[in-house]
Amino acid sequence: MGLDVPLPERPLPEAPLLEVDGVTLQYKTPHHLITATYRVDFSVLPGDRFVLLGPSGCGKSTLLKAVGGYMAPTEGEIRLKGRPVTGPGPDRMMVFQEFDQLLPWKTVKQNVVFALEASGRLSGREAEARAMHYIDKVNLTKFCDSYPHMLSGGMKQRVAIARGMAMEPDILLMDEPFAALDALTRRRMQDELLTLWEETRFTVLFVTHSIPEAIKIGSRILLLSPHPGEVKAELNSAGSSEEAMRLESRIQQMLFAEEIREAENV
Amino acid sequence: MPRPAMTPAPLHRPEIVREPVAGQGRTVVEKPLSTFELLYNQGWLRKLLILTVLALIWEAYGRYLDNDLLFPTFTATVAAFARGVADGTLPARAWGSIKVLLVGYGLGVALATLLTGLAIASRIGTDFLETMTSMLNPLPAIALLPLALIWFGLGNGSLVFVLVHSVTWAIALNTHSGFLSVSRTLKMVGQNYGLSGPALIRKILIPAAFPSILTGLKVGWAFAWRTLIAAELVFGVSSGSGGLGWFIFENKNMLDIPNVFAGLLTVILIGLVVENLIFQTIEQRTIKRWGMQA
Numbered sequence: 440m441g442l443d444v445p446l447p448e449r450p451l452p453e454a455p456l457l458e459v460d461g462v463t464l465q466y467k468t469p470h471h472l473i474t475a476t477y478r479v480d481f482s483v484l485p486g487d488r489f490v491l492l493g494p495s496g497c498g499k500s501t502l503l504k505a506v507g508g509y510m511a512p513t514e515g516e517i518r519l520k521g522r523p524v525t526g527p528g529p530d531r532m533m534v535f536q537e538f539d540q541l542l543p544w545k546t547v548k549q550n551v552v553f554a555l556e557a558s559g560r561l562s563g564r565e566a567e568a569r570a571m572h573y574i575d576k577v578n579l580t581k582f583c584d585s586y587p588h589m590l591s592g593g594m595k596q597r598v599a600i601a602r603g604m605a606m607e608p609d610i611l612l613m614d615e616p617f618a619a620l621d622a623l624t625r626r627r628m629q630d631e632l633l634t635l636w637e638e639t640r641f642t643v644l645f646v647t648h649s650i651p652e653a654i655k656i657g658s659r660i661l662l663l664s665p666h667p668g669e670v671k672a673e674l675n676s677a678g679s680s681e682e683a684m685r686l687e688s689r690i691q692q693m694l695f696a697e698e699i700r701e702a703e704n705v
Numbered sequence: 706m707p708r709p710a711m712t713p714a715p716l717h718r719p720e721i722v723r724e725p726v727a728g729q730g731r732t733v734v735e736k737p738l739s740t741f742e743l744l745y746n747q748g749w750l751r752k753l754l755i756l757t758v759l760a761l762i763w764e765a766y767g768r769y770l771d772n773d774l775l776f777p778t779f780t781a782t783v784a785a786f787a788r789g790v791a792d793g794t795l796p797a798r799a800w801g802s803i804k805v806l807l808v809g810y811g812l813g814v815a816l817a818t819l820l821t822g823l824a825i826a827s828r829i830g831t832d833f834l835e836t837m838t839s840m841l842n843p844l845p846a847i848a849l850l851p852l853a854l855i856w857f858g859l860g861n862g863s864l865v866f867v868l869v870h871s872v873t874w875a876i877a878l879n880t881h882s883g884f885l886s887v888s889r890t891l892k893m894v895g896q897n898y899g900l901s902g903p904a905l906i907r908k909i910l911i912p913a914a915f916p917s918i919l920t921g922l923k924v925g926w927a928f929a930w931r932t933l934i935a936a937e938l939v940f941g942v943s944s945g946s947g948g949l950g951w952f953i954f955e956n957k958n959m960l961d962i963p964n965v966f967a968g969l970l971t972v973i974l975i976g977l978v979v980e981n982l983i984f985q986t987i988e989q990r991t992i993k994r995w996g997m998q999a
Contacts, residue, residue, distance in 0.1 A: 527896040533894070533897050543995045543996060557904075
C-alpha cells in the first residue's frame with residue numbers, strides 16, 4: 440500500500456557517477472565481426488566498488504576499454520557525470536593487468552609525476568608531493584627511485600595503482616590487475632586495495648573472472664554471460680563469510696548452470 | 706579384472722620441525738673473491754690481455770718476416786702512427802673524414818626520421834618504406850659510387866650521397882620496427898594521460914622504441930664508416946686534403962707501408978672509440994639502466 444501514489448520525480452539519493460546505457464560493443468578481426476557485449480546496462484554510484492564478473496569471452500575487458508574511451512559503442516551510450524565518454528582521458532585512470540604498463544625509462548616516482556604532469560593536473564613540486572603521498576600509501580616509499588624492472592610484479596601493480604589514485608580520477612578502472620600475480624601476493628594486494636578504499640573511498644570499476652575475488656573486492660557485482668556479453672544479474676556483495684560462501688555458490692550456479700544444461704542436451 | 710599392482714600406502718612418518726640454530730661461523734655466508742678473480746671479472750682487462758697477446762704475435766711475425774714492405778712490425782706501425790699524430794697529418798685526415806661522415810650521417814638520420822614518420826602516419830607510408838628498404842637495403846652503397854660521380858662530380862657531394870644511402874635504410878628499418886613493437890598497453894597508458902599526436906610520439910613512442918632506434922643508429926654508423934673509408938679509397942682526393950681512406954691509398958702508392966698500417970689503425974681506433982665510448986655510454990645511461998636490454 441501507499442506505493443500507488445505517483446511520487447514526484449526527485450533525484451536519487453546519489454546521482455550515478457557512471458552510466459552504461461544499452462551498450463553494444465563490436466570489433467572486427469580480419470575475418471569476423473564480433474559482438475563483445477549486447478545492450479549492457481548498469482550504473483556506478485560514487486564510492487562503489489563495482490565488479491564486472493564473468494567467464495572469458497563475456498566482453499568484460501572490452502566493456503572496461505569502452506568506459507576508458509578506447510573504443511566507441513556501436514549502440515547505446517556511456518556517460519560519466521552525465522557527459523558522454525568520447526575518448527581516453529585522465530578522469531578515468533586505467534590499471535592494466537600487464538606489468539609493462541609502467542614507463543620503463545622512468546623511476547617509480549617519475550612514473551607517477553609524469554602522469555600528473557603529462558595530463559596537466561599538477562606540475563613541479565606539487566606533483567612530486569602528491570606522487571610521494573600516494574607512493575607512500577602503497578608502501579613503496581623506499582623504492583621511489585627504482586626503475587620498474589627492479590620491482591616484483593606485485594610492486595609494479597602497486598605503482599600502477601598509486602599512479603591511478605594520484606591522478607584522483609572520477610573513477611579508477613582496473614582490468615584484472617592481480618590476475619598475473621601469484622596467489623599469496625594476489626591475496627595481499629586485494630587486502631591492500633580494500634584498505635586504500637577505506638582510507639580514500641574512491642570509486643572503482645573492477646574486472647575479474649575470479650568469483651572469490653569479485654566477492655572480496657566488490658560492493659556490487661555485475662554478472663555477465665558470454666558470447667555475446669549480456670547482463671545476467673546485478674548482485675550486492677556479502678558481508679559475513681557464510682554469506683560469501685552462499686553468494687559464491689549462487690554465482691557459480693548462475694554462471695555455469697546453463698552450460699551444464701547445454702552439455703546434458705548434447 | 707586384473708588390477709595393476711598398487712604401491713603400498715606410504716608409511717606414517719613423524720613430522721620434522723627444525724629450530725633455527727643460533728651462532729655464527731657454521732658456514733661462509735659472504736666472503737670477498739680473490740684478487741685474481743676480481744681482476745678477471747673486469748671485461749676491459751680481459752680484452753686488454755687479448756690485445757697485448759695479439760700485438761706480441763704481430764711483432765714476432767713482423768720481425769721474423771723482416772720485410773717492411775709486406776708486413777711492418779707493430780713497433781714500426783706505432784712509430785708511424787705517433788709520427789703521423791705528431792706532425793698533424795693523421796688528425797687532419799681523420800677530421801676530414803669525420804666531417805664528411807657527420808654531414809652524411811646527419812642527413813641520413815633526418816631522411817630516416819621523415820620516412821619513419823610517414824610510415825607511422827599512414828598505411829601507404831608503411832608500404833613505401835617497406836618497399837624502399839627491401840629494395841635498397843641490400844644494395845651496397847659503394848655500388849652507387851659510379852652513378853654518384855656522374856651526378857655530383859668528384860667532390861664531397863658524391864661521398865655524402867653514398868653515405869646517406871648507407872645510413873638511411875638501416876636507421877629507418879630499425880626505428881620503424883621499434884615503433885611497431887611498442888606494446889599496446891604503453892600506448893593506451895599514454896592516451897590515458899590525455900596525450901595524442903606529436904606529444905604521444907615524443908613522450909611515449911620514442912622512448913619506448915629507443916632500444917631499436919639506438920640499434921639503428923649503431924648499425925647506420927658502422928655502415929657509414931665502412932662506406933666512407935671505401936669511397937675515399939676510390940676518389941678521396943677530390944675533397945682537397947682527402948680523408949683517411951685517401952691517406953691509406955696515397956701511402957700505398959708511395960710504398961710507405963708502415964703509414965698504411967697507421968692509417969688502418971686510425972680507422973680501427975675511431976671505430977672503437979665511437980662504438981665503445983659513445984654508443985656504449987649512451988646504452989649504459991639509457992636502455993641498460995631502464996632494463997630494456999639485459
